[in-house]
Amino acid sequence: MTYSAAAAEQNAIEFVRVSKTFYAEQGRQHRVLNDVSWGIPKGKTTVIAGGSGQGKSVTLKLILGLLKPDSGQILVDGQDVARMGQSQLRQLRTKFGVLFQGAALFDSLTVFENIALPLRERTKLKEAEIRQKVMATLETLELAGHEEKFPAQLSGGMKKRVGLARALQLEPEIVLFDEPTTGLDPLMTLEIYRLFERMQKQLGYTAVIVSHDIPKVFELADRIVLINKGEADVFAEASQIINSDKPHIREFAEKTMGI
């Protein structure tokens, strides 16, 4: 799919001719994105897939401004993330919720304190209002009764749910999921996917999921972006990947989708 101005209007995030190369010691270099353009549609779920080290997590970090591209633009609501200063980035990040691969919960804080942290730090809500809001989220995500536990006392699936609860506290417009089912068993993975689907329908945010869990994760996708050898190919559904005539896409499908 080629990038077009018409499609750009419907997109929450747009990559416009983005390149990113990493330089290792002794002059070695690895180009993870090579002049790629694609968009993430508003209010939909986009899955970013690809092999290890192909630049999936780098893509998320570029969106959040944690990394800068070598060239090109990354537009979030029309603003170029790559050209923003720290205070603008801080402002922009209030639009985002992020669920990290390992949930990135604060070890020294309880489940309640972890979920309340963005509310305490970013809003002027009173403690009673924060408690009410956090308890309601805990109820929705079936975590009630676990609020006084520490992250080390939780199972993998519960950590992901607490991470999601924290990511959703500020009612973000865009939620980024970095390998959300890594380390979970198949049943828990399914449960987490159902939860994502339910929350996305309920809250209507734009979801971006980076995942290795192919082909299961494609069931959630309204758009699929395959990142491979610096190129990004965009598909509307998994069947298009299977029927692609590009050799590297065919190779990817054969290796990961069992065809």
Added chain:
Amino acid sequence: MQNNKITAWATPFFHFGDQCLALLSDLGSMGLFLLSAFAGLFRRPFRGREVLRQLSFIGAGSMAVIFFTALTSGMVLGLQGSYTLKKFGAEGMLGSAVSLTLIMELGPILTALMVAGRAGSAMCAEIGIMRISEQIDALECMAVDPFRYLISPKLLAAIISVPLLTAMFDVVGIYGGYLAGVKLMGANSGSYFSSMMLSITNHEIRIGVIKSFVFALLVVWISSGRGYFVHRIRGAGFGAESVSKVTTQAVVLSSIAVLIFDYLLTAVLL
């Protein structure tokens, strides 16, 4: 062939240049880190409870180790001073020698080294683990300034508690010197305190206080900075290994920095 020869010949220079650039980049990052940590002190919301928690950890938590270090150092100074001064018939100057050494040198240095070993290593490991487990990235993604949230409370707590610990070190050390020099070695009690009072002026105390402030800053800066940049430090490896290596590095670097700055400050302030 010619190209290969040139490349082989130039490799050490490339390597040297690469190392210099890495060092400059590291120093620049650490400089910006310190500025951001100071700026974080003035950003709202102020984390008063976290400052109290850090005061308890860095300050109150270090009191026992500072007490024993100060007592033994003071006693050794009392014994050595008494033995040496006796040879010159200057035993009456024992109080002066012990207190000057403690207030201007040993107090600030040993307090800083103890805080670096106890609290600095813990700070570095805590922040390093938060970095590798993406907790610091999570703060940034929640638009929470990690400097204001994590680093500035530690900086403020150290700047308050290290000079107080140094003052405690001085008092306990002087008492240790009294125990060893007067009670054990038989020096005169009156001359111990009177020589001390005659030789210690505001100037000596000011030097000790300035040193303790600077050392507190160095220890927190280096310890938390190493932890914060654990993912970017060359040769540190990855994961738990990188945190352990960087924690050792933080204690060694902050100890060396304290000793170097001690000389520089003594040269400037004396």
